[in-house]
Amino acid sequence: MDARGAVGSWAAFFWGEPLELPPELLRAYPMLAQAQWRRGGLPPRVGGWCLGRGTVAGIALGRTVFLAPHCALDPWLLLHEFAHVRQFAEVKAFPFRYLWQSLRHGYRANRFEQDANNFATRILAERSSYL
Numbered sequence: 144m145d146a147r148g149a150v151g152s153w154a155a156f157f158w159g160e161p162l163e164l165p166p167e168l169l170r171a172y173p174m175l176a177q178a179q180w181r182r183g184g185l186p187p188r189v190g191g192w193c194l195g196r197g198t199v200a201g202i203a204l205g206r207t208v209f210l211a212p213h214c215a216l217d218p219w220l221l222l223h224e225f226a227h228v229r230q231f232a233e234v235k236a237f238p239f240r241y242l243w244q245s246l247r248h249g250y251r252a253n254r255f256e257q258d259a260n261n262f263a264t265r266i267l268a269e270r271s272s273y274l
């Protein structure tokens with residue numbers, strides 16, 4: 144491996160690889176194009192460690208969503224993570240509030256998780272009513 148390759152694989156270790164969502168997914172859910180998508184890297188693993196698992200399926204940091212290396216591109220999951228991207232943009236000090244919610248109420252009862260679940264479920268339901 145040459146020096147550039149080594150730097151590249153270190154970068155991939157931390158930040159994963161850029162991921163292009165399939166065009167049919169973007170046609171169905173155009174809002175997903177507002178986020179940057181990556182696969183792998185450290186963030187999904189750190190998120191998993193916080194929950195006592197090896198990895199989480201996805202984690203949003205700012206406008207970027209990191210997906211676990213082998214997780215399927217499930218529309219519900221992508222919409223859920225996109226909801227967190229919106230929370231990052233709309234809620235002041237979002238990471239701290241998110242942590243505070245998790246500490247007080249636990250991961251599942253965290254209001255931001257519930258909002259993201261509701262968003263994903265609503266968009267899927269709206270879309271399936273057109274089909």
Ligand SMILES: [Zn+2]
Pocket residue numbers: 223227256259
């Ligand atoms: Zn979530």
